[in-house]
Amino acid sequence: MHQTKKGMQWYCGMKVHVGADVDSGAVHSVEITAANEADINILPKLLRAEDEVIFGDAGYTSDEYKRGSRQLGIRWCVQDKRKPGQNLPESQKKRNRKHSSIRARVKHVFRVITSGNLDSLGPAPRADGLGQPVPAAAGGW
Numbered sequence: 001m002h003q004t005k006k007g008m009q010w011y012c013g014m015k016v017h018v019g020a021d022v023d024s025g026a027v028h029s030v031e032i033t034a035a036n037e038a039d040i041n042i043l044p045k046l047l048r049a050e051d052e053v054i055f056g057d058a059g060y061t062s063d064e065y066k067r068g069s070r071q072l073g074i075r076w077c078v079q080d081k082r083k084p085g086q087n088l089p090e091s092q093k094k095r096n097r098k099h100s101s102i103r104a105r106v107k108h109v110f111r112v113i114t115s116g117n118l119d120s121l122g123p124a125p126r127a128d129g130l131g132q133p134v135p136a137a138a139g140g141w
Contacts, residue, residue: 002034011035019046022053022102040065053077055103077102 003012012035019029031042039059047054053075054060060078069076077099080092088096 002036004036015039017042017046019048022055055099057103 003010005011015033015035015037017031017033017039018027020027028048029046031045033042039056040062043054043056043060043062043065051074054069054077056078058079058081061081062078066076066078079096079099080088082088
């Protein structure tokens with residue numbers, strides 16, 4: 001595990017990155033990284049050949065990936081970031097809200113991972129080498 005600073009707060013731990021189907025919410029890929037790993041570095045591992053659209057929070061913002069996805073005919077719906085010292089224009093805020101409402105459909109995956117109430121999920125979860133529960137999509141629960 002590693003530590004990272006966000007704002008004035010230090011965090012120590014790991015992050016779970018999940019690739020999920022937009023229509024069904026079914027998880028198709030899971031990556032676990034150290035807290036200091038940039039989200040955008042994990043994006044290629046979360047994509048499948050048949051994906052037609054990419055949703056993500058602002059941590060997955062990349063002009064290079066945005067151009068590449070458009071060239072491949074993949075719709076880019078990643079949250080826009082504000083520029084340093086500026087606010088987002090209203091049009092970008094509106095687009096971010098629209099994308100967030102769609103991303104919210106697959107957020108239940110994180111609620112299951114972080115809820116701590118594993119009794120309702122069936123058999124006890126197994127742990128990986130770090131003692132962390134392994135989500136169902138990765139072969140656990």
